[in-house]
Amino acid sequence: MPAALLHDAIHHADNMDVLPGLPDAAFQLVYVDPPFNTGASQSRRTLAMVPDADGDRTGFKGTRYRTRLLAESRYRDAFDDYLAFLEPRLREAHRLLHESGTLYFHIDYREAHYCKLLLDELFGREQFLNELIWAYDYGARTRRRWPAKHDTILVYVKDARAYHFDGESVDREPYMAPGLVTPEKAARGKLPTDVWWHTIVPTNGREKTGYPTQKPEGIVRRMVQASSRPGDWCLDFFAGSGTLGAVAAQLGRRYVLVDESPDAVAVMRRRLPEAAVVSGGDRRRGRGDAPRKREAERA
Numbered sequence: 220m221p222a223a224l225l226h227d228a229i230h231h232a233d234n235m236d237v238l239p240g241l242p243d244a245a246f247q248l249v250y251v252d253p254p255f256n257t258g259a260s261q262s263r264r265t266l267a268m269v270p271d272a273d274g275d276r277t278g279f280k281g282t283r284y285r286t287r288l289l290a291e292s293r294y295r296d297a298f299d300d301y302l303a304f305l306e307p308r309l310r311e312a313h314r315l316l317h318e319s320g321t322l323y324f325h326i327d328y329r330e331a332h333y334c335k336l337l338l339d340e341l342f343g344r345e346q347f348l349n350e351l352i353w354a355y356d357y358g359a360r361t362r363r364r365w366p367a368k369h370d371t372i373l374v375y376v377k378d379a380r381a382y383h384f385d386g387e388s389v390d391r392e393p394y395m396a397p398g399l400v401t402p403e404k405a406a407r408g409k410l411p412t413d414v415w416w417h418t419i420v421p422t423n424g425r426e427k428t429g430y431p432t433q434k435p436e437g438i439v440r441r442m443v444q445a446s447s448r449p450g451d452w453c454l455d456f457f458a459g460s461g462t463l464g465a466v467a468a469q470l471g472r473r474y475v476l477v478d479e480s481p482d483a484v485a486v487m488r489r490r491l492p493e494a495a496v497v498s499g500g501d502r503r504r505g506r507g508d509a510p511r512k513r514e515a516e517r518a
């Protein structure tokens with residue numbers, strides 16, 4: 220077993236300072252739920268020059284012009300920046316996955332299509348397994364369009380001929396119309412499909428940590444049950460409140476969590492007191508240098 224994976228661990232660092240130091244193919248499951256559009260948005264402007272005696276620019280033979288904005292492609296740039304932020308991290312996710320492993324990439328419905336193209340490029344289109352829809356019913360409802368009440372989870376496997384998937388080990392759910400199936404079937408429930416109806420983390424529920432973007436254990440549990448076995452290593456490098464770690468611990472899996480936010484790390488330490496905590500990146504360790512700063516504790 221590589222030394223880096225001896226303990227369940229929480230890393231307090233930028234994930235790009237940690238991922239390169241983790242061993243190839245060490246993880247059976249990677250779940251990530253990155254923040255929306257982290258890359259800085261620079262707007263790209265197209266200007267037209269219009270002759271105007273009071274204009275702000277002087278051209279050939281002293282003619283005055285004013286500039287007129289023709290187009291501003293802020294959105295395109297924002298997406299380019301966002302994909303540039305994600306790309307090296309998802310490339311690392313691919314390297315870190317075991318050949319039977321699976322990536323669950325949780326993303327806002329506005330970004331999902333751009334990210335799908337990026338993941339097709341990194342993993343290969345033939346490794347695309349599912350688009351999961353997590354549907355919930357919470358929060359304000361606009362009257363101007365259909366209220367958006369879902370997130371998208373893109374599922375890619377490392378190798379479509381070798382991946383592990385055990386739908387039978389996933390908690391079943393009630394039939395929508397139990398009267399249409401036998402009483403035995405109704406009592407057993409059905410396997411979830413690719414549309415997952417599940418509440419957000421309940422305000423006063425047991426699992427509520429107070430971390431703003433916390434995801435419910437129920438949806439992460441399905442991923443861990445179906446795509447890993449007891450004892451396997453799971454990774455979340457945008458870990459937030461540590462939902463993946465909590466679920467992995469409950470199901471007898473091992474975990475590595477990374478987050479750069481001190482608030483996230485404080486929440487994870489409370490939620491997962493048995494984990495080792497490593498502060499500071501470790502980017503150069505794989506290249507033979509000493510880590511910048513390392514504080515590993517084992518409770």
Ligand SMILES: C[S@@+](CC[C@H](N)C(=O)[O-])C[C@H]1O[C@@H](n2cnc3c(N)ncnc32)[C@H](O)[C@@H]1O
Binds near residue numbers: 233253432462463
């Ligand atoms: C949407 S939240 C994840 C929530 C998590 N799934 C949960 O259930 O609590 C995204 C997290 O990514 C972290 N993050 C953003 N950029 C990061 C980076 N470059 N390295 C490590 N963590 C980062 C943020 O601090 C935030 O906690």
